[in-house]
Amino acid sequence: MKRIVGAILAGGQSRRFGSPKAFAKQNGVYFFQRAVEALRPFVQELYIVSHPALVSRFQQETSEKVIVDEQVYRGQGPLAGIYTVMKQTEAEWIFVLPCDMPYMRASTIGNMVSYIDASFDIVVSAHFGRVQPLVGAYHHRVIGDIERLLKAGNNRMFWLLEKSRVRYVKEEDFFEDERVFRNINRAAEYDDIVTEDML
Numbered sequence: 001m002k003r004i005v006g007a008i009l010a011g012g013q014s015r016r017f018g019s020p021k022a023f024a025k026q027n028g029v030y031f032f033q034r035a036v037e038a039l040r041p042f043v044q045e046l047y048i049v050s051h052p053a054l055v056s057r058f059q060q061e062t063s064e065k066v067i068v069d070e071q072v073y074r075g076q077g078p079l080a081g082i083y084t085v086m087k088q089t090e091a092e093w094i095f096v097l098p099c100d101m102p103y104m105r106a107s108t109i110g111n112m113v114s115y116i117d118a119s120f121d122i123v124v125s126a127h128f129g130r131v132q133p134l135v136g137a138y139h140h141r142v143i144g145d146i147e148r149l150l151k152a153g154n155n156r157m158f159w160l161l162e163k164s165r166v167r168y169v170k171e172e173d174f175f176e177d178e179r180v181f182r183n184i185n186r187a188a189e190y191d192d193i194v195t196e197d198m199l
């Protein structure tokens with residue numbers, strides 16, 4: 001079995017949402033907990049990477065490991081979170097999920113994991129023509145590239161994808177319900193899913 005470590009990114013500011021998205025609920029379950037449930041079956045270790053203000057709240061709600069972004073790159077976005085987890089582990093692969101996709105499920109991750117292949121550096125979902133850099137596996141060997149990008153202040157995920165050998169997993173690889181990749185950024189989007197779930 002491939003050695004995979006999980007990284008749940010929960011270090012964003014949730015400015016558009018208005019309160020920490022990780023602790024919004026879908027059908028009574030915290031968003032971040034949905035990510036934990038989806039990833040847990042496939043990883044030996046799992047890290048929730050957040051920021052200092054949320055650590056104690058996470059610790060009250062989960063027994064998973066909670067860490068904070070490396071101080072030098074704090075606030076630099078998801079790339080800083082992935083880098084931080086890579087620094088914690090020597091595992092070959094880091095499987096990343098955001099904390100704001102409440103419909104993500106274990107079967108999706110299982111399918112993604114089956115496409116992990118060491119001839120690629122990164123394996124991410126690109127279902128329905130939308131690249132999802134926060135849903136996929138990153139090989140540990142990209143840590144140097146990530147560090148260089150962060151040092152230069154080029155923290156967009158797409159800079160890393162551009163430099164790397166990427167396997168884009170699409171609907172012809174495995175079909176998936178589009179809703180699984182729905183991420184919640186704004187309170188209005190949250191209101192929509194609450195209403196839909198009640199129907």
Ligand SMILES: Nc1nc2c(ncn2[C@@H]2O[C@H](COP(=O)(O)OP(=O)(O)OP(=O)(O)O)[C@@H](O)[C@H]2O)c(=O)[nH]1
Pocket residue numbers: 009010011012013014015016017021049050069074075076077078080081082097098099100134185
């Ligand atoms: N560890 C870590 N995760 C981050 C960071 N920035 C964003 N994330 C996570 O990446 C995912 C996508 O984040 P966004 O929705 O783009 O950003 P956000 O800061 O949470 O929200 P906005 O403030 O509204 O832009 C979420 O799971 C965030 O928690 C960061 O600097 N560090």
